[in-house]
Amino acid sequence: MKAIELINPLKSKEFSTNFSDSLEITKVTQDTREVEPGSLFVCIIGSLHNGHELAKEAVQKGAVLIVASEPLDVDVPVVYVNNTMKAMAILAAAFFDYPSQDLRVIGVTGTNGKTTVTHLLDYIFHDHKEKTGVIGTMYRRIGSEVYETKNTTPDSLTLQKTLREMKENGVQTCSMEVSSHSLVQGRVWGTDFDIAIFTNLSQDHLEYHHTMQKYAEAKSLLFSQLGNGYQQDKPKFAILNFDDPVGRSFEEKTAASVFSYGIDQPADFKATDLRITNKGTRFNLNFENQVYEVQLQLVGKFNVSNALAAIAGAYAAGLELPSVIQSLSQISGVRGRFEIVKGEYDFAVIVDYAHTPDGLLNVLNAVNEIKTGNVFCVVGCGGDRDRTKRPIMAEIAQKNSDTVIFTSDNPRTEDPDAILNEVVAGLEEDSYQLIPDRREAIQSAIQQAAPNDIVLIAGKGHENYQIIGTEKIHFDDVEEAEKAILIKNIDK
Numbered sequence: 001m002k003a004i005e006l007i008n009p010l011k012s013k014e015f016s017t018n019f020s021d022s023l024e025i026t027k028v029t030q031d032t033r034e035v036e037p038g039s040l041f042v043c044i045i046g047s048l049h050n051g052h053e054l055a056k057e058a059v060q061k062g063a064v065l066i067v068a069s070e071p072l073d074v075d076v077p078v079v080y081v082n083n084t085m086k087a088m089a090i091l092a093a094a095f096f097d098y099p100s101q102d103l104r105v106i107g108v109t110g111t112n113g114k115t116t117v118t119h120l121l122d123y124i125f126h127d128h129k130e131k132t133g134v135i136g137t138m139y140r141r142i143g144s145e146v147y148e149t150k151n152t153t154p155d156s157l158t159l160q161k162t163l164r165e166m167k168e169n170g171v172q173t174c175s176m177e178v179s180s181h182s183l184v185q186g187r188v189w190g191t192d193f194d195i196a197i198f199t200n201l202s203q204d205h206l207e208y209h210h211t212m213q214k215y216a217e218a219k220s221l222l223f224s225q226l227g228n229g230y231q232q233d234k235p236k237f238a239i240l241n242f243d244d245p246v247g248r249s250f251e252e253k254t255a256a257s258v259f260s261y262g263i264d265q266p267a268d269f270k271a272t273d274l275r276i277t278n279k280g281t282r283f284n285l286n287f288e289n290q291v292y293e294v295q296l297q298l299v300g301k302f303n304v305s306n307a308l309a310a311i312a313g314a315y316a317a318g319l320e321l322p323s324v325i326q327s328l329s330q331i332s333g334v335r336g337r338f339e340i341v342k343g344e345y346d347f348a349v350i351v352d353y354a355h356t357p358d359g360l361l362n363v364l365n366a367v368n369e370i371k372t373g374n375v376f377c378v379v380g381c382g383g384d385r386d387r388t389k390r391p392i393m394a395e396i397a398q399k400n401s402d403t404v405i406f407t408s409d410n411p412r413t414e415d416p417d418a419i420l421n422e423v424v425a426g427l428e429e430d431s432y433q434l435i436p437d438r439r440e441a442i443q444s445a446i447q448q449a450a451p452n453d454i455v456l457i458a459g460k461g462h463e464n465y466q467i468i469g470t471e472k473i474h475f476d477d478v479e480e481a482e483k484a485i486l487i488k489n490i491d492k
């Protein structure tokens with residue numbers, strides 16, 4: 001591809017003099033490890049490295065053009081821009097020929113519920129005979145092909161490449177999670193979203209955003225940028241949770257048409273008459289003076305909220321409500337979200353991805369609503385993440401279960417015992433059990449459970465690994481629970 005075509009959309013401040021209109025680019029990258037002869041290298045200022053300091057290395061590896069925001073002394077042409085992260089995203093969209101324009105892209109943001117809502121949407125569209133794609137925490141999926149992912153929302157290059165592959169494979173609807181990090185870092189800049197959905201905002205990621213105000217501002221970018229894409233004539237919809245004041249505040253931030261949803265507050269899509277059992281949840285959906293009965297196999301009030309978000313999103317995309325509701329009723333659950341471990345045993349073990357105070361409270365409320373015996377909660381907190389959420393999660397776990405066992409999550413580069421000290425700091429010493437080894441903690445909870453009790457294993461959901469230091473080792477809560485149940489059955 002001609003370099004000039006690629007950098008035209010950049011609105012660059014300045015070109016170095018040696019730029020030639022005939023220059024050809026074979027690859028765009030922000031990583032020296034990926035540079036090949038003929039590459040365009042973009043210098044990103046990250047948290048660990050400053051790409052400008054790596055520009056010379058990129059040139060040595062064959063980069064023929066550099067995009068930078070700081071002065072550089074290199075032997076190849078340089079295009080100077082104000083913000084290289086945004087430039088990277090625009091270049092990525094241009095390099096892959098703006099694939100989001102040819103797909104229906106639905107972006108879901110919020111502290112909790114993104115993975116769940118994207119999967120509900122994906123199921124609905126698939127059930128309506130569309131070819132679908134998903135981008136999020138668990139994987140990138142194109143039709144039935146699954147690819148590993150490092151981030152919930154990939155870097156802009158991986159994102160645009162994935163969207164391009166979706167387009168080439170005939171995908172019609174892509175449901176993707178949009179994390180607050182990705183919004184701040186401009187990873188989704190250059191993606192033309194048709195529908196943007198907000199689930200909720202509660203404490204998380206303060207190690208990155210520092211204040212809840214800044215965290216909310218990051219989330220708002222998805223809505224303020226909606227319609228700033230390349231194909232502005234497509235209708236745009238913002239789907240906002242009006243039970244959350246932050247959701248209500250986003251109405252002013254967007255030029256798109258708004259559909260609100262809620263359980264506790266007036267909203268366009270409103271749920272009433274909720275009934276929650278251990279088999280699922282039913283509610284009445286009130287929309288435009290009509291009432292529809294909705295049956296979900298998912299458990300908990302928070303999943304009613306997730307279902308409303310998906311219903312409103314599907315409706316905004318043009319689907320009929322009765323058939324959307326019919327599709328929703330068939331969904332048995334999302335991996336690692338309130339997942340009931342299968343097996344021969346007379347209590348219940350639930351694996352759930354709750355890793356924030358609000359997520360944990362919601363899932364424990366749901367467990368308490370359906371319980372017929374005691375509740376055991378096995379939980380910990382991840383390392384290198386928001387430290388201030390640790391004692392809050394601990395108090396929620398201790399208050400809302402009969403027995404709480406604190407254990408390790410992904411300690412990453414932190415000392416697991418130091419994390420646990422911060423977790424239990426505010427609790428009475430005899431009000432909890434402490435078993436740092438997650439396998440032992442799961443086994444102990446399952447050994448202690450009596451008939452009709454519920455064991456909730458929270459924090460890691462679908463994750464099939466534990467990150468200790470910088471190493472990722474295989475670890476799967478569901479597998480561990482199944483083993484522990486077998487051991488208990490043998491011991492009987």
Ligand SMILES: CC(=O)N[C@H]1[C@@H](OP(=O)(O)OP(=O)(O)OC[C@H]2O[C@@H](n3ccc(=O)[nH]c3=O)[C@H](O)[C@@H]2O)O[C@H](CO)[C@@H](O)[C@@H]1O[C@H](C)C(=O)N[C@@H](C)C(=O)N[C@H](CCC(=O)O)C(=O)O
Pocket residue numbers: 030031032033043044045046047048049050051054150151152153154155156179180181182
């Ligand atoms: C804090 C953070 O978000 N970091 C992200 C960021 O990396 P960084 O700023 O640390 O990058 P860096 O290592 O300093 O490198 C700067 C630049 O130098 C380049 N480089 C670096 C080394 C080298 O040898 N050569 C080279 O060219 C890098 O490619 C990059 O362009 O940019 C990278 C590329 O986009 C991300 O993969 C990385 O995510 C890290 C892995 C991460 O853990 N992020 C988490 C916090 C995150 O983003 N989480 C959200 C989900 C949260 C949620 O929903 O709960 C997510 O979307 O995943």
Ligand SMILES: Nc1ncnc2c1ncn2[C@@H]1O[C@H](COP(=O)(O)OP(=O)(O)OP(=O)(O)O)[C@@H](O)[C@H]1O
Pocket residue numbers: 110111112113114115116117137152177199200302303305306336337338352353354355358359360362363461
């Ligand atoms: N609407 C909701 N409100 C509050 N808590 C929720 C909601 N939906 C899910 N949860 C809780 O949060 C956990 C994570 O849900 P999910 O994976 O859908 O969220 P996410 O936003 O994708 O998280 P992440 O930020 O890790 O990508 C669930 O296991 C559940 O305990």
Ligand SMILES: N[C@H](CCC[C@H](N)C(=O)O)C(=O)O
Pocket residue numbers: 137152355381382383385409410459460463
């Ligand atoms: N997307 C979240 C997931 C947290 C999952 C939890 N198991 C942990 O490791 O803290 C994050 O990266 O903060």
Ligand SMILES: [Mg+2]
Pocket residue numbers: 114115136137138152177
């Ligand atoms: Mg997710």
